[in-house]
Amino acid sequence: MSGQQAGAEQRREESSAPTSSPSRFVLGLDVGSTVIRCHVYDRTARVRGSSAQKVENVYPQPGWVEIDPDALWAQFVAVIKDAVKAAGVQMNQIVGLGISTQRATFITWNKKTGHHFHNFISWQDLRAAELVKSWNNSLIMKLLHGATKLLHFFSRNKVMLTVSRFTFTTQHVTLRLVWILQNLPEVKKAVEEDNCCFGTIDTWLLYKLTKGSSYATDYSNASTTGFFDPYAMRWSKLIATMVSIPFSILPPVRDTSYNFGSVDEEIFGVPIPVVALVGDQQSAMFGECCFETGDVKLTMGTGTFLDINTGKTPQHVNGGFYPLIGWKIGHELVCLAEGNAGDTGTAIVWAQKLDLFTDAAETEKMALSLEDSEGVYFVPSFSGLQAPLNDPCACASFMGLKHSTSKYHLVRAILESIAFRNKQLYDMLQREIQIPVTNIRADGGVCNNAFVMQMTSDLINEKIDRPAHFDMSCLGAASLAGLAVGSQCVALAVLELTM
Numbered sequence: 053m054s055g056q057q058a059g060a061e062q063r064r065e066e067s068s069a070p071t072s073s074p075s076r077f078v079l080g081l082d083v084g085s086t087v088i089r090c091h092v093y094d095r096t097a098r099v100r101g102s103s104a105q106k107v108e109n110v111y112p113q114p115g116w117v118e119i120d121p122d123a124l125w126a127q128f129v130a131v132i133k134d135a136v137k138a139a140g141v142q143m144n145q146i147v148g149l150g151i152s153t154q155r156a157t158f159i160t161w162n163k164k165t166g167h168h169f170h171n172f173i174s175w176q177d178l179r180a181a182e183l184v185k186s187w188n189n190s191l192i193m194k195l196l197h198g199a200t201k202l203l204h205f206f207s208r209n210k211v212m213l214t215v216s217r218f219t220f221t222t223q224h225v226t227l228r229l230v231w232i233l234q235n236l237p238e239v240k241k242a243v244e245e246d247n248c249c250f251g252t253i254d255t256w257l258l259y260k261l262t263k264g265s266s267y268a269t270d271y272s273n274a275s276t277t278g279f280f281d282p283y284a285m286r287w288s289k290l291i292a293t294m295v296s297i298p299f300s301i302l303p304p305v306r307d308t309s310y311n312f313g314s315v316d317e318e319i320f321g322v323p324i325p326v327v328a329l330v331g332d333q334q335s336a337m338f339g340e341c342c343f344e345t346g347d348v349k350l351t352m353g354t355g356t357f358l359d360i361n362t363g364k365t366p367q368h369v370n371g372g373f374y375p376l377i378g379w380k381i382g383h384e385l386v387c388l389a390e391g392n393a394g395d396t397g398t399a400i401v402w403a404q405k406l407d408l409f410t411d412a413a414e415t416e417k418m419a420l421s422l423e424d425s426e427g428v429y430f431v432p433s434f435s436g437l438q439a440p441l442n443d444p445c446a447c448a449s450f451m452g453l454k455h456s457t458s459k460y461h462l463v464r465a466i467l468e469s470i471a472f473r474n475k476q477l478y479d480m481l482q483r484e485i486q487i488p489v490t491n492i493r494a495d496g497g498v499c500n501n502a503f504v505m506q507m508t509s510d511l512i513n514e515k516i517d518r519p520a521h522f523d524m525s526c527l528g529a530a531s532l533a534g535l536a537v538g539s540q541c542v543a544l545a546v547l548e549l550t551m
């Protein structure tokens with residue numbers, strides 16, 4: 053851990069000395085792909101109580117990944133109640149809710165009844181792989197790429213360059229939503245009758261929490277769907293028209309730190325304001341105080357997400373890193389560029405299910421007990437390989453197995469593959485983003501693993517700061533919520549970290 057982060061942690065501990073008895077609290081939630089967490093934060097950003105539950109993914113067919121919305125809702129409500137109880141405070145002391153969510157996981161539902169038409173379709177789901185391949189090879193895409201290349205040549209307009217390199221991926225909502233619109237007659241009918249709502253997890257939770265009275269998303273979540281135009285800051289007419297996504301099903305897009313409406317009193321007994329909706333990676337960026345251009349964060353959770361703050365304008369990209377909105381708060385707009393690897397924690401969970409170890413924490417010692425992996429390599433691609441390879445059909449595999457290969461070699465190869473993917477992403481960042489890197493901060497469950505952290509640091513030849521607490525998405529969401537409810541809350545303590 054770096055001196056700066058250590059100092060910040062210490063200041064936080066000191067400032068939480070029991071001289072004052074804060075009576076207002078903010079909840080920071082992280083609805084991840086593996087774990088749902090809730091922390092209760094006081095005004096000094098100290099965690100007063102917590103609760104977490106494992107997310108149950110459903111795998112109805114090979115390559116399909118879904119989440120049961122009713123189960124997710126029950127868990128979401130339970131972690132809030134349990135965390136508040138663990139903090140020993142009352143619900144009426146909670147002044148704001150900040151919700152960070154896994155992004156690009158979506159659902160559609162009936163506008164009149166609120167009933168969902170299908171499970172959440174996860175960002176890891178591969179059902180649209182064939183659609184992705186055929187769209188990327190289509191005549192329309194060739195014409196689009198050709199026309200925009202030509203326009204860029206004459207105008208030097210960089211947006212044209214970005215469009216000329218745009219391709220679909222299975223991680224984007226776009227073609228998974230097209231698959232739903234084409235294959236579920238109930239959804240098709242609802243769209244025709246103007247009775248269909250589309251939402252990512254944030255939008256659906258807001259709708260449920262407010263019993264249907266609020267329907268919205270924020271810029272960070274919208275920008276991760278694949279059909280939001282970060283240059284014009286609205287849903288992309290070009291992409292929606294091209295693939296026939298009706299505008300009528302899309303929610304309005306709001307600021308990240310914003311009063312989205314109050315939780316219906318029946319749910320927690322009091323009407324708590326929902327004051328921040330944010331994508332989990334953007335939230336982690338905010339929680340780690342990556343506020344300056346060039347600040348980088350590396351999150352290793354279910355997947356790996358490497359993000360760089362690119363300042364006030366979206367980066368023009370080259371096909372590997374993609375431009376995103378970090379957050380928008382009033383006039384303040386922060387943009388990011390992101391690269392990702394889909395399988396990080398998923399590889400650990402998979403190996404655990406095969407009984408290679410019983411607890412993820414054991415993997416570090418298992419890897420360190422060997423000199424090397426004895427030539428065994430693992431390709432972490434249960435959900436294809438993302439940039440720079442962009443192959444949704446790549447499968448996970450071990451290579452170099454020998455008679456002498458033990459489970460220790462397999463585990464070491466898995467951990468090494470995570471570090472190699474980090475190196476590949478970092479090299480791509482340096483190639484594509486012409487902004488000098490200032491700081492690199494890490495978070496997410498897998499950053500508990502010192503072997504992965506050290507190997508990544510050695511491979512990229514950079515110092516990586518690791519904060520004492522890794523739940524940066526929760527902290528970011530709580531800080532954004534704190535900003536919306538007033539200066540007495542968490543935001544002040546977090547801003548202090550940068551001083």
Ligand SMILES: Nc1ncnc2c1ncn2[C@@H]1O[C@H](COP(=O)(O)OP(=O)(O)O)[C@@H](O)[C@H]1O
Nearest residue numbers: 084085086087353354397413496497498500501
């Ligand atoms: N010490 C460790 N070594 C390796 N992996 C770990 C370790 N501790 C936790 N993990 C992994 O971290 C993942 C969860 O990370 P988390 O950031 O909570 O995920 P998400 O936010 O995507 O739900 C799990 O796959 C878990 O196995």
Ligand SMILES: O=P(O)(O)OC[C@H](O)CO
Nearest residue numbers: 084085154155353354355
């Ligand atoms: O669940 P995580 O933390 O790996 O994050 C998932 C991403 O938000 C998907 O875009």
